Amino acid sequence: MLVLEKNQISAEIEDLAGYYGGNRTALLPLLQFIQKKYNHISDFAQQEIARVLDIHPVEVYAVISFYSFLHSEPKGRNIVRLCRTIVCDMAGKEKVEKAVERELGIKFGETTHDGRITLEFTNCLGMCDQGPAMIVNERVYTKLDPEKACKILSEVK
Amino acid sequence: MHNEVINTIHQGGILFGNYSPGDAIKKALSIGRENILFELRESKLKGRGGAGFPTSTKWMLTAAAQSDEKFIVCNADEGEPGTFKDRVILTEYPWLVFDGMVIGGFTVGAKKGIVYLRGEYVYMLEQLNNYLDKMRKEGLLGKNIGGKAGFDFDIEIMLGSGAYVCGEETALIESLEGHRGEPRNRPPYPVNTGFNGKPTSVNNVETLAAVPHIVINGGTFYSTHGTSASTGSKLFSVSGDCERPGVYELSWGISIHELLEIVGAKDPKAVQVGGASGICIPKTQFNRKLAYEDVATGGSIMIFNESRDMLHVLKNFMEFFVEESCGQCTPCRVGNTKLLEGVEMIESGEYTFMYLNKLKELGKTMQLASKCGLGQSSPNPFLSILENFKEEIFQSNGNGVKHGKK
Numbered sequence A: 001m002l003v004l005e006k007n008q009i010s011a012e013i014e015d016l017a018g019y020y021g022g023n024r025t026a027l028l029p030l031l032q033f034i035q036k037k038y039n040h041i042s043d044f045a046q047q048e049i050a051r052v053l054d055i056h057p058v059e060v061y062a063v064i065s066f067y068s069f070l071h072s073e074p075k076g077r078n079i080v081r082l083c084r085t086i087v088c089d090m091a092g093k094e095k096v097e098k099a100v101e102r103e104l105g106i107k108f109g110e111t112t113h114d115g116r117i118t119l120e121f122t123n124c125l126g127m128c129d130q131g132p133a134m135i136v137n138e139r140v141y142t143k144l145d146p147e148k149a150c151k152i153l154s155e156v157k
Numbered sequence B: 001m002h003n004e005v006i007n008t009i010h011q012g013g014i015l016f017g018n019y020s021p022g023d024a025i026k027k028a029l030s031i032g033r034e035n036i037l038f039e040l041r042e043s044k045l046k047g048r049g050g051a052g053f054p055t056s057t058k059w060m061l062t063a064a065a066q067s068d069e070k071f072i073v074c075n076a077d078e079g080e081p082g083t084f085k086d087r088v089i090l091t092e093y094p095w096l097v098f099d100g101m102v103i104g105g106f107t108v109g110a111k112k113g114i115v116y117l118r119g120e121y122v123y124m125l126e127q128l129n130n131y132l133d134k135m136r137k138e139g140l141l142g143k144n145i146g147g148k149a150g151f152d153f154d155i156e157i158m159l160g161s162g163a164y165v166c167g168e169e170t171a172l173i174e175s176l177e178g179h180r181g182e183p184r185n186r187p188p189y190p191v192n193t194g195f196n197g198k199p200t201s202v203n204n205v206e207t208l209a210a211v212p213h214i215v216i217n218g219g220t221f222y223s224t225h226g227t228s229a230s231t232g233s234k235l236f237s238v239s240g241d242c243e244r245p246g247v248y249e250l251s252w253g254i255s256i257h258e259l260l261e262i263v264g265a266k267d268p269k270a271v272q273v274g275g276a277s278g279i280c281i282p283k284t285q286f287n288r289k290l291a292y293e294d295v296a297t298g299g300s301i302m303i304f305n306e307s308r309d310m311l312h313v314l315k316n317f318m319e320f321f322v323e324e325s326c327g328q329c330t331p332c333r334v335g336n337t338k339l340l341e342g343v344e345m346i347e348s349g350e351y352t353f354m355y356l357n358k359l360k361e362l363g364k365t366m367q368l369a370s371k372c373g374l375g376q377s378s379p380n381p382f383l384s385i386l387e388n389f390k391e392e393i394f395q396s397n398g399n400g401v402k403h404g405k406k
C-alpha cells in the first residue's frame, strides 16, 4: 500500500469516528464504510480503527469475523449474494445457481480469476414474495431465472 | 436507486388506513404522556416482532426508569425467513414508523431514536434519510418538536451487516455498541439497561407503525378489531405455493384455512407459521386460528403444496440455524448441528428411531437451556415436521428414494 493511500485511510477513519462521537459505537459504521470503499478491511485499516477507537485490534477482528457482510480478505469487485432460504429454493434457486456457475466458470464461494465477481449464498433477503432473489453489491434483483441472472451478471463491470 | 422490488399490498384498513403524516405527533403532544399510555393500554397492542410483549408496559417501564438519557430503538432487522412486511412498511409508509418513534420518544422521555436496519435493506437508506430530512424541515424532528418547548428528538439509521441473530433485542444493542451481535442474559432488560447501559425501548417496525393510528383513533377503536387477546390488525407476509403472494393486512383470529383461500393456495399440504423458528401446521390443523392465543406469529406464512418434500424443507431450516447461531452457548451451537446431522441421516436412510428419539429429547433440552430465542425456538421445525409428516418422511423412505410425491 502506498504511503499516500495509508494517510488517506487514516484520515477517513478519524473523520468518521469523530462524526460518531469517537467511541465504540462508531465501529460498525467504520467497518461498513471501509469495506464498501476498499472492498475489504485490510490489516492496516483494522489497526487504524483500533488506534482511533482506543481498543485492541483483536476486538476489531472479532467483530469483522462475526458479520457475514464484513471480511478482512480481498474478494471480487462485485459481490453476488443469492438467497438460499426455502422460499427462493422452491422458486428455482438451484437452476439459477447452476446456470451462474456455468456461465462464470466458478462455484459459489469462489471469485472469478479476473477478480470481477465473487459468488456467495445468503439467507432470506426479505424478498420471498418475488424469489428467487439476489443482491449484487447493494442492489436487489428478484424473480430471477437462469437467463435473467446470467444477463445481469454479464453487465456487472 | 433502481431496484426490482415490487410491493404487493392487500390493505385491511387499519394500519394502511387513512393517516396524514405528522398528525399523531401533534395530537400526542397535546394530550400528554399519561393519555398516550392510557390509549396504548386500552388498545392492548402487543409487540409485532414475535414475542408479543404488551407495548404499553414496555413504554411504561422505560418511562419509569430513572436516567439522564433514554433511547427508542426501531428493530428493522427483519431476518426471519418468510418475513417482508417491515420492508413494505418502510418503503411505502415510513411516516407511520417515524411518527411512532417520535411519540415513543415523547412518552418515555428519550431524545434519540435509532433505526437498526438490516444490511440487506441498505437500498432503502437514501429514501429513508430523505424522509427524515423532510421531517426536520417540518419541525417534526429536532428541537422543540411541534412547537413544544423542551421536546427534542431525532432519529438516526444504523445498518446491520448480515446477521440474523442481531434481530434479538439484546444482540441488536450489542451490535449498536460496536460488538459482536451476541445476545445478553435477560434480566436485566433493555428497558432498564439497554443501549450504552441506558433505558431503551426496542420495538418492531410494525408495532411502531400502529402507534399513530392508536393515538389518532383511540385505543378502544383499535381493540374492537381482532380477538379479545389479540387486538387490532396484523400484517402477514405470505409466500410459497399460492397465486397471490404479498403482504396482507388481516384481523387477528383469522383461520389458516381462510387465509389460504384469500391468497389463492391450491393444494396446500402444510403452512410454516412464524418463519424458520415457527411451527409447521399440517392440513389437518388448518382450522387453527392465527392469534396470540392459538398460533402466534410475527407474520411469516410460508405455504407448501403437495409436491413439496418436507424433509428438504426441514433441512433448509436447520442449515439456516447452523449458519445463524452466534455460537455463544452450547445447546444451540452444538444442538443445531446435531439436529441437521439427524436430518441428513434420515435423508440417506441411515438412521435408527432410537437415535432420532434422542435428538427429539435434545431439541427439548435446547428449548429450555439455550440462552436466547434463537436456540430456544430452532428445534421447533425439527419437532413439528418430524411429528406431523411422519408418514411422508419415514414410510416413503427407502435408500435413495425421494421424499414427497414428486
Ligand SMILES: Cc1cc2nc3c(=O)[nH]c(=O)nc-3n(C[C@H](O)[C@H](O)[C@H](O)COP(=O)(O)O)c2cc1C
Residues within 6 Å of the ligand: B046, B047, B048, B049, B050, B051, B052, B053, B075, B076, B077, B078, B079, B080, B164, B165, B166, B167, B168, B169, B170, B202, B203, B204, B205, B207, B208, B372, B373, B374
Ligand atoms: C433470533 C431472534 C431474531 C429476532 N429478530 C427480530 C427481528 O428481525 N425484528 C423484530 O422486530 N424482532 C425480532 N426479534 C424479537 C426481538 O428480540 C424483540 O422481542 C422485538 O424487537 C421487540 O419488539 P416488539 O415488542 O415490538 O415486538 C427476534 C428475536 C430473536 C430471538
Ligand code: SF4
Residues within 6 Å of the ligand: B165, B182, B183, B324, B325, B326, B327, B328, B329, B330, B332, B333, B370, B371, B372, B373, B374, B375, B376
Ligand atoms: S441460543 Fe444460539 S444464538 Fe442465542 S445466545 Fe445461544 S448460541 Fe447464540
Ligand code: FES
Residues within 6 Å of the ligand: A083, A084, A085, A086, A087, A088, A089, A123, A124, A125, A126, A127, A128, A131, A133, B081, B082, B083
Ligand atoms: S427466502 Fe429468499 S428472500 Fe426470503
